[in-house]
Amino acid sequence: MSEQLILDISPAPPCSLENFIAGENKAALEALYQCVPGRAIYLWGAPGVGRTHLLLAMAGKDHTCYFNAEDPPARIHRIATDDNMPYRLIAIDDIDLFSKNGQAAVFALYNRWRATATTAGHFALVVAGNRAPLSLSIREDLRTRLGWDLVFRLVHLSDKHRAEAMQQRARERGLQLQTEVVNWILTHYARDMNRLTALVDALDTYSLVKKRPITLPLLKELLAYSQPSEP
Template sequence: MNNSPLPRQFALDISHIPTPSLSNFLAGENLALHSTLQDLVKSWESNHPRLASENPLNQRWIYWWGPKGSGRTHLLSAIGIAAQELGLEYFPLTPNEPISWVSLEERLPSLSTSNQPSVITVDDVDRLDERLVASLFRILNEIQGSKAIHIFMAGNAAPGALKLREDLRTRLGWGLIFQTHLLGDDEKIQALQQAAQARGLVLSPDVLPWLLNRFYRDMPNLMALIDALDAYSLETKRAVTLPLVRELLQPK
């Protein structure tokens, strides 16, 4: 199996990659988490702020974990984008942008007393350094006593198995916890077909099974490959058939 990166000579056109959403996420075994997030968005859409006593922590504090390619980041982005579309304040946090953490901590006192929902997402919790671990600890303490702040976090392991300080691991488990699962081959094909249709891309029936058997198997690379095939098909003005796929993927 060839697991090398996409051909260097080919530049991906990302201008028309569909935005992550709950509607374009194929749930598979992740149905419980997906349904929980959909229900939360519906509660935001109803636009009826609730008191803290009516808004328990396990409805505002969710951590999910699973292997790379199981939809962790897609779901974080999707819930954040849904919040933005509804006019809610949204704060995406990652290990790579520490300044965002500082900005959020400055805003937390006012957010905590507001009845208006606000949304925080934290990706790659397992990669946080000591300074960001301390920041997340403070953020979670503030959220615990807040009225309407929602926080969604994702990592590569269950809270108890993370290589983080114990008091943070304990707090990660205060809300709901879900495990995200990789899609099976039939589910991967269904998801890739949906992604292709969203781009207006028609694939010959033998393309996706061949890719799964001979090339990539993880969803991020497969989705990137769909984008590559889309752009290459437009560039060459040819249909996406197995010969075109082989041509794109052959070393130069």
């Protein structure tokens, strides 16, 4: 097995509310657990705080869907205007990146959400962006709608919580991570939890391939082999 393929064959686990390490974001996580049709939640924060993880987790259930700025606005607009609503929850990611047509489609979706919130055709909306609603560079009437119901700011995990998350993932795989390995990762590697989780999985696979325990030299060797080759 090629060492350069280790990270590729060790993808991050599927996003779920259960494997989201909340840290100081417990209020937002609890609101998502309790989110039912008729409610709307707007999540905002810097890149890497877990916005996409949470939206994919919410959209991973039956009768849900997920959209981001790369999806055709016409699909969102069609859902907003069709006679029947087939979804119990709709997740809209990176609203700050939406085009004018995309913003118009989400605006129509919010209007439908409000009009049906107390009817049998109700559905939940979970939307995420990089800033608080009134600070977004989007159309004014959509900014106000983002604040119609619950709004939560997501913050980065502390190093303590990141370390706990990595150790938890390691225990799930029957591993033991040395303190020096965890500390080196927190100092030198990406701080995004999806990438940290994928790295723990990759370390497990690599240690099995090499038949060596997980140590700092093994970690550095894995990362060196996984770097793109120079042209």
